[in-house]
Amino acid sequence: MPMIDWIRDYLDGLGIESRLAAGADETKANLYATIAGGGGEGAEGGVALSGHTDVVPVAGQAWTSDPFVLTEKGDRLYGRGTADMKGFIAIALAMAPAMKAANLRTPVHFAFSFDEEVGCKGVPHLIERLGRDLPKPSLVLVGEPTSMRVVDGHKGxxxxxxxxxxxxxxxxxxxxxxxxxxxxxxxxxxxxxxxxxxxxxxxxxxxxxxxxxxxxxxxxxxxxxxxxxxxxxxxxxxxxxxxxxxxxxxxxxxxxxxxxxxxxxxxxxxxxxxxxxxxxxxSPPLQAGAGSPAVALARKLTGANHTEKVAYGTEGGLFELADIPAVICGPGDIAQAHKPDEFIEIAQLAAGARYVERLVEWAANDGNIAALG
Ligand SMILES: [Zn+2]
Structure with missing residues (x-):
């Protein structure tokens, strides 16, 4: 909750309102925020940037630096969650002022969940409210680490x-x-x-x-x-x-x-x-259908001319199950996740930032989801 509160205060300072979707016991919550432009379709539809705010434990792992202090060594940043997947959340938050200033034609949402690492138990409390009292996105970009490759399927x-x-x-x-x-x-x-x-x-x-x-x-x-x-x-x-x-x-x-x-x-x-x-x-498998607008947008933003499948699970399958097309693409290498001395290459963060920058340009100048896929 202190992290969620910090993010809420930060967004608040930019004039972006966020809503919390708590679990059963209110000690943890999803955060959902919408940046809607003046020129477009309001808060409904658009693109959600999805990430989970929890990490796996460090107990019993031999770290050479404090896992909860971001440590730069050479061209890498070390810390628990750098690859999985707080790097992507940091990029999204850092780009929030640009999103706010861009007068978006289609909205961008932040969907930050809890308890992903214990079996995707947090995000259902958010998904059930989309289209009810929270604006439902037209597609979701899940920023789990794929080394910025476009992943359109995973097992459940x-x-x-x-x-x-x-x-x-x-x-x-x-x-x-x-x-x-x-x-x-x-x-x-x-x-x-x-x-x-x-x-x-x-x-x-x-x-x-x-x-x-x-x-x-x-x-x-x-x-x-x-x-x-x-x-x-x-x-x-x-x-x-x-x-x-x-x-x-x-x-x-x-x-x-x-x-x-x-x-x-x-x-x-x-x-x-x-x-x-x-x-x-x-957590269900992900199988983006042919013509998925989420896959089309991720390919457009990365320039990737092919897609891949991965063995690990993500929240993407739960969004798909709720009829919200999802794709997995994010900075960092899954090989570093859950291990001691987890790191992300600074070049990966830069590639992730370019991805979100292109998203902002697209949402401001085009934003036509129906034309994707
Ligand atoms: Zn993850």
């Missing part, structure tokens, strides 16, 4: 926690018990079967490496001793769907298996047995 992320409750017994009497660990292994096997089945059914996309939907069982815990049938097992897992694969494509057949096959067997022995799968985070 679905993170789950499954808890299996069985019934304990002495291990010499397993017929009176339901092993939560064995049941968990069956569910894990089913997950593998379902995800492999998607690939076998030809649901692949050669634009990605790897080209198919993947899964991972990241943590599994259960049981306490070799001679006790365990009554509880929990595992955290994720899958990363390619565009066109939904969370339901995995979760529906999994839930069907649990309900129809596994649970009846468990409950025949232990009526209180159960399986609970909780969605921890869900």
């Amino acid at each position: 992320i679905a993170a789950m926690r499954t808890t299996v409750t069985g019934l304990e017994a002495h291990s010499s009497r397993p017929h009176e018990a339901v092993s939560a660990v064995v049941c968990a292994m069956k569910i894990v096997g089913k997950i593998e079967e379902i995800v492999d089945g998607l690939r076998a059914a030809g649901r692949t996309d050669g634009g990605f490496t790897p080209a198919w939907t993947t899964f991972n069982i990241g943590v599994i815990e259960g049981g306490s001793a070799v001679n006790i049938v365990p009554n509880r097992c929990r595992f955290d897992w994720e899958f990363r769907p390619i565009p066109g694969v939904t969370a339901e494509d995995v979760l529906d057949p999994l839930n069907d298996y649990v309900r129809a096959e596994l649970l009846p067997k468990m409950q025949a022995v232990a009526p209180g047995a159960g399986v609970e799968t909780e969605i921890m985070a869900l």
Whole structure:
């Protein structure tokens, strides 16, 4: 919140009003600000510059400089969030006076979110208000680090926690018990079967490496001793769907298996047995359609003559899901993100600044979104 307050005060000083869209507990908020020109279509439509204000922790990482003090060394700037993606937010804010002065024909919005790094949990509180009590942009430029390449697709992320409750017994009497660990292994096997089945059914996309939907069982815990049938097992897992694969494509057949096959067997022995799968985070894949005005604008501003896909997730898929075309393009290299001694090259910041400068020129002199794509 202190950072959001600082940004709000800064914009306020430029005569730009910002609105906060808080989460459930009001301790964190998205910030949304609109710079509308006099000559154009008012506050609706236009282009949103999107960035997340949170960063990943530095705990346990060996930094050679203070991660929260911007440190210049050679042609690089070091600090947590320099590449991911506070560099882009800094550029957007630095260009705000120019935007305000430019008498824009189409509005430019700032959409700065919270809690992106824990599964895109903040931005839905903003997106749900767009077109309701906040002006809805016609497209979104997401400034995640792509080394200024234009990215028109990424995989989604679905993170789950499954808890299996069985019934304990002495291990010499397993017929009176339901092993939560064995049941968990069956569910894990089913997950593998379902995800492999998607690939076998030809649901692949050669634009990605790897080209198919993947899964991972990241943590599994259960049981306490070799001679006790365990009554509880929990595992955290994720899958990363390619565009066109939904969370339901995995979760529906999994839930069907649990309900129809596994649970009846468990409950025949232990009526209180159960399986609970909780969605921890869900961010959809991004697949900008052919003729996406967002991709067309990013290509126009960068001069890029081709687009790419990336393996990491962004908030772009959530904007797309709300029918707001999105594209990913921003300064810095994702290879530096989340690591100790995270840095951005000053040349990347300069390229990012040129990108936003060209956006301001376009929004002031042209601004015709319908003519894009
Ligand atoms: Zn990021």
